[in-house]
Amino acid sequence: MKVLTDNKLDYEIIWKKIHSDIFSKYILKLNESKIRYFILRNFETLPDKNTSKDVDIIIEPKSYKEAFTILLDVLKEYKISNYRVVKYERVHCCFGISIEKNFSIHIDLIEGYLSKGFEVFSFDMLYEQTIEYKNFKVLNETYDAIMLLYYKVIGTKQLKQQYQDKINFTYKIYNKEINKVLAATLGNKMSRLIIKALSNQDFATIIKNANVLSKVSKQRVLIRKPFKTTNRIVQFLCEKIYRILYCPRKYQNFISVQGADGTGKSTFIDGLVKAIAFYNVSEESKSHIYHHRPKLLPNLGAAGEKAGVMKEDTDFTNPHRAKPAGFISSFIRMTYYWLDYVIGVPIKLRKDVQFDRFTIYDRYIYDFLVDPYRSRINLPYWLRKLFTKLVIQPRIVFVLLTDAETIYKRKQELTIDEINRQLGEFKKLAETNKRFVIIDASKKPEEIVEDAMKILIDKFTLQIK
Structure with a gap:
């Protein structure tokens, strides 16, 4: 409710x-x-x-x-x-x-x-x-x-x-009936351990021996029905390999949220996580939130500081505080971060797919198209776009848009001219890619969450006919 x-x-x-x-x-x-x-x-x-x-x-x-x-x-x-x-x-x-x-x-x-x-x-x-x-x-x-x-x-x-x-x-x-079943499924040695624990209300011992309990009961099943059990094990492994290793797109509840700083991405994502939990009758842990990158590879600044060659800049109040790097340095930076997506996204996705979690990125690789200077990247648009195409794409990208003045009132990290430029870039992306969906960020938070949930339900569920 x-x-x-x-x-x-x-x-x-x-x-x-x-x-x-x-x-x-x-x-x-x-x-x-x-x-x-x-x-x-x-x-x-x-x-x-x-x-x-x-x-x-x-x-x-x-x-x-x-x-x-x-x-x-x-x-x-x-x-x-x-x-x-x-x-x-x-x-x-x-x-x-x-x-x-x-x-x-x-x-x-x-x-x-x-x-x-x-x-x-x-x-x-x-x-x-x-x-x-x-x-x-x-x-x-x-x-x-x-x-x-x-x-x-x-x-x-x-x-x-x-x-x-x-x-x-x-x-x-x-107790007599339960003891009989335990002996039949676990054998004498293991059943005696569990029976003793049950008699003493010692559930800590039972939980401690959970792996042994599982192993013994399964061994007895395999001995009793070797061919049927082997066939079922193979079916289980094939299904798991298909779902997790092959990881077809239909299992990927993969979402990205884009927008200029101040559009309300964090508030929107918080509401979306609650709504996803509600409509999937689950906890908020149903969604796994990532910020910008998988971060299997550290920020270049952090890596440089660890290597002792530079000091990491941790002042994030001004996204454009540093000058853009030269072409070669920019290409290296872009390649490094691109590799993080290429290697990290499939790993994170497979883990989320295993537990049917929603994978939500608060900003994704598209930031390098709209705001490359945040990462000191100075490369031609076509080259940055090529990098963005060579990674796994979300099934839905929500783009939060409102007027520049409203955004500036919420957060003064960027100038109004820069906000307008970014809004134009986001609109251009949304108009040229069907997976991008524009969300009106001028509405109340609960309204834009409802708008987004209608789209998610339409995309990730089937209609009852």
Whole structure:
């Protein structure tokens, strides 16, 4: 929900009636379809409230296409306009988004419990341990605690206090049943360690041994089902190589924000980060902000000072304080910074793609076209433009523009003539490149963030038809 406080737009993720209605309708449709499924953890307050940001639904393997089609039909029924799906192995993270309704919902459709190709618990085994809860299926108390232990400790190497309390409470009642499952999946030696820790409520030992727990359980799966497990491991690795190493453009949530000093880039980016988190039902860490360059290579001034050949100039109040360098020196400087983009951007992008983060550059290589003197570069425009073309391009470049007088009132680092010159250069860039989008920076911050989010949703999501 978007809330206006102190003339700023705050985005608060709240499970509202429309979320409850969509979830309830989806469960009803799943029940009618006869697709086997169950809700994994944090189900106690559903459908009226959700103590988590998302809902995890384990579905029968190979039923995703039908389950997802039903979900889209329900979203369409409630006039949700857009959707987005992010896939990790058998996990399909599905987002329903509507900027008109100030709405976002996150439902994970998970085709069985699989971790990096290893299936410790088959779907059929887990489904046999389900019970009816309200009008949907959930795991019984024994297996709910076991899956919390495996899913969180093996998957995330941590266990929140609320999960520790739940496991501890369940273990006191069903310790014999839980011990039996631990022995079957971990073997005698490792299961004894975990059983002792559970008996003593020593979750620190369990978390400390998370890697060993993961290794032992996976080894036993490989021994039990060598061919099927090997095939799944290969599929997992191929998918990971394709997503992260090859890193196709469709996975890159890559944005740049350009504008003269004083147009409000920092305020705009702060608001954009909050909006991205809201519409992706996530934290603000969903976005990763970089300033101008990847900075895999240090500033030349810092490198020179470290080498003892010069003192770094750290006075940033006057961007044009230093004289431009000569042609050869400028070419070396431009090549050095260009290499930072060529090497650094793919590395940073791959890391962000791995976690489905938004990559946001507060200024990008285009600054060398518009304001080369900031970096003491004195090269022909065509040569600087060639350098900018030989790097990975953002999918969207937001250009913040307003009149020079307004910018000068906000920040007096540049003259009005220089601001007007830069505004002209930014306009020229925007008119000749379709990935550039002009944003009216004279509007209120919350308005320009909303304008930008409409463009992002249109670019990075699909319409529900």
